Amino acid sequence: MANVPFKDKDYDLVSTIYHASQGASICNQYATDADKEGDSEAAQFFKEVQEQNMRLVQKGKDLLKKRI
Template sequence: MEKDLLHNKEYDLVSVIYNASQAADTCRQYMQDVQGDQECESFFNNVIDTNAQLVQKGKDLLKNRL
């Protein structure tokens, strides 16, 4: 059996990085819809920050494994 060029864990990290990045981008778009609603703005900002942290952590983990 041919060895995979990208192991499952690396693929999984890339997938999480991608999805967290997409979630942050989507919430940035949603921010336009909730302008003036402080509670929703705070929520979406929290989602953006959390996903940005996940993206960075995932990138660090991936860099150390490639």
């Protein structure tokens, strides 16, 4: 396989996947923190954000697979 640099858009996909993954991970911690403090409403919000980020991660991966 030849060494071909990523195109900007492909690098941007990788970066967005990474940041969405990080966001999902931290929201998991935030949900745990909210649960520990008895705030189920905030915990549910963080869980929803985590799920949304994970959907975006998967969509980004699917897009990236088609491009590299």
